[in-house]
Amino acid sequence: FIRNGYLHHALTTAYEGLIEKECFPFYVLFIDTDPARVDVNVHPTKQEVKFDDDKMMYAYLNAAVKHALARYNIAPSLDFTLSHEITRLPSVQLPVSEREKESVEKGYLYNNFRQGNQAHFIDKNNGLRQWKDLYEIAQRPGGVPEHGQAPDAIHSPTLHNENDLLPATGRNILLVQGSMLVTTVKSGLMTIHIRRAQERIWYERLLQEWNHGQTPSQQLLFPVSYELAPHDALLLTEVLPDLARIGFDIAPFGQNTFAVQGVPTALPAGEEKHVLDEVIDQLRHESHDAVTQRSDRLLVQLARRLSRNRHAIQQPEGQQALIDELFACTQPEYTPDGKKVFTMIRMDALEQMLG
Numbered sequence: 001f002i003r004n005g006y007l008h009h010a011l012t013t014a015y016e017g018l019i020e021k022e023c024f025p026f027y028v029l030f031i032d033t034d035p036a037r038v039d040v041n042v043h044p045t046k047q048e049v050k051f052d053d054d055k056m057m058y059a060y061l062n063a064a065v066k067h068a069l070a071r072y073n074i075a076p077s078l079d080f081t082l083s084h085e086i087t088r089l090p091s092v093q094l095p096v097s098e099r100e101k102e103s104v105e106k107g108y109l110y111n112n113f114r115q116g117n118q119a120h121f122i123d124k125n126n127g128l129r130q131w132k133d134l135y136e137i138a139q140r141p142g143g144v145p146e147h148g149q150a151p152d153a154i155h156s157p158t159l160h161n162e163n164d165l166l167p168a169t170g171r172n173i174l175l176v177q178g179s180m181l182v183t184t185v186k187s188g189l190m191t192i193h194i195r196r197a198q199e200r201i202w203y204e205r206l207l208q209e210w211n212h213g214q215t216p217s218q219q220l221l222f223p224v225s226y227e228l229a230p231h232d233a234l235l236l237t238e239v240l241p242d243l244a245r246i247g248f249d250i251a252p253f254g255q256n257t258f259a260v261q262g263v264p265t266a267l268p269a270g271e272e273k274h275v276l277d278e279v280i281d282q283l284r285h286e287s288h289d290a291v292t293q294r295s296d297r298l299l300v301q302l303a304r305r306l307s308r309n310r311h312a313i314q315q316p317e318g319q320q321a322l323i324d325e326l327f328a329c330t331q332p333e334y335t336p337d338g339k340k341v342f343t344m345i346r347m348d349a350l351e352q353m354l355g
Helices: 005-014 054-071 098-105 129-134 194-211 230-245 272-285 294-306 316-326 347-353
Strands: 173-176 180-185 188-193 217-227 249-252 257-264 342-346
Touching: 005 054, 005 230, 173 316, 180 194, 180 316, 188 194, 188 316, 188 347, 194 294, 194 316, 217 249, 217 272, 230 249, 230 257, 230 272, 230 294, 257 272, 272 294, 342 347
Parallel strands: none
Antiparallel strands: 173 180, 180 188, 188 342, 217 257, 249 257
8 A cells, every 4th residue: 555645635625615624534545557657766665656647646536536426416516596585586587677777778887898799808909008108197396297388377286295295306105004105196096005016026027037947046055954744745846847947946855855055036035945835835735727837826926925025115216116117017907816906096086085
């Protein structure tokens, strides 16, 4: 018999939602495979083995267990029939009234479809022009228009005390509690989440370096020993090539132990173990679908760790550089995992708030 942490994870994830977190299924697996596709030299007592194609074994086992649980009605199946409580609702039984139809036809979504069967449209020729137009901050004192001279009777409204304003050559940026930036734009106010903005910037930097071959690495003066449990050591071994490509220089150093000899140049000293702990934790809980996107997840993990450094944001120059770099990104509005980076408050909304 053998034990395999990778296959154990495939089986236990199939039971998610069916048993308590503290419980685990008791099982014995019978697997017929070619001995040439199994490596038995990964454990002194030969109780742990490594398969030639772990991903395929993971997928087969996970799918087979889910199929068995669904076949014998242990796992809930999808039911597309509506319950009687829902079918009795007036909104289901009664037809749409003329008043409701008129309200829908006046709505924003109804009037902004460009053609039939199309819910979203992006003009490929538009490029980043809309972002640049959005982020057009007035840099001239007194609100002077871009073309011509401003009439004497026009005065720009002030949002802060004069003593709080930046010099005329700078842009109005306010640091709020060390975690947010508030700045004026053409259409109102923009609030930027600093850590999420840094995460987006770092992710696109790392992705560009990844696509060019390898992230720059710096060698440690003294290698750091990193010891893991046996099943975690197997997971780390699988991703060593990907870790090397993002700047880590890690080599096996005895049983279940690794020597960290180099790290990405941007990673602060002493952070290497924290990053690797997060990577191992992610690998331990990810599904098979996520395994195919492992390299992207590694970039996200590293970008998230690098985004925790906020020392440069304390100075106006660092704040301005952050905003410029954010809007130079291909997708500045969201982090790699889909969280909003900034939000806009339009002038008409501000006027309504103030009555």
